[in-house]
Amino acid sequence: MVKRATLQLDKIPTFEDAKALDNSDVQNQVIASALRGQLEETVGNQQAAVPTCICLNLEDLKCFEPVDCQYERWGVIFRNALAIQPSNPAFPTHSGLTALMGSPKSGFLEASFLYPVNCVSAYVTSSQRIVLSAYDRDLQLLAQTVLPVANLANSDSALSPNTLLTVTANNIHSVTFCAFDGQFTLDDFRFCS
Template sequence: MSNAFRPISDSLHHSLETAAPTHSAVADLPPYADADCAEADTLTSPFLEALDLSPAAVLVQQSNCVRLDWEDLPPFAVVDRQFEQWGVLFANAIAICPSNPAYPPYSGRMAIMGAPKGGWLEAKFVRPVKCVSTFVTSSRRTVLSAYDAENRLIASAETPAANLAESQSACPPNALLQVRSVDIHRVTFHAFDGQFILDDFCFCF
């Protein structure tokens, strides 16, 4: 996965001009971070259709988006402050390379899981973000909750049911969960005593 970090306005403008986007290199960027959220095909419809892509609107959009795909994390590493320079810290998270086919990553080989406490994971942002999205595969219905600086719930989203691969669930694996607000300081994931993995975690300032 290539590395990039640029304003989303530049990303959108570039993706409109060329069918095969290239990425500008930036020095000292960790190889596991990719800021080009707009290039994830599954995100394109719900994530970008809500944006005003008129020329005037694109000029004033100065958000930066970061996508984490976990690929350079070693299996079973505790995930906490590795991405602090990108603006996020995690709690109760470990990196895994799933051996159970019921939990397929969205991309690559790696994902993160809520552990050692099962069914829960938290991400705190260094400064407020506007939206958070990720792909979730879980043994139970999973709820994504967003909170402001006063710890008030300001947005939430959830999967309708468990969505393990090769199950009878109507919800396929790697369901997209996303929340939007102007002042998201942290998000939590709860699977109600179930197990879940997250992949391609994306947030925009």
């Protein structure tokens, strides 16, 4: 069972919202690689001309590689991001071996979109409370999601590691992940138009 932490500024999430997000996992999603020319569709439907969701395949990144423009052709640019293969068992990955963390400034990571999106999500493991915030092109806050407590593996946290954080709003131009005085990892970063 996947645990989700969601807090929207304008709307109280419903069971139907979570169900709709789960359905988007299967339909019109593309796994986007950092390597040029690699593309894996998760649906066998070759007629889908434009994907509605892109999930980043972090496995092509080298450990300790700074991540910024590697996914620009997919529509996202990162700031203060580092690819890691966590050796600390408190920070397990959700899938594969590679995750992103905020670095060199710990506790912060930003993603900017070349074209506005309507939904952004990632599986997060954090040593502190973490806030996922979505902004419009004028940097006005659109929505926030909060992981209220740390969720490290092998801890007494009420939340399991790799909790799915999601923000939804029209015309998201950027998102930030902020864990004040903490460390966190992100995996399966996904955005939908």
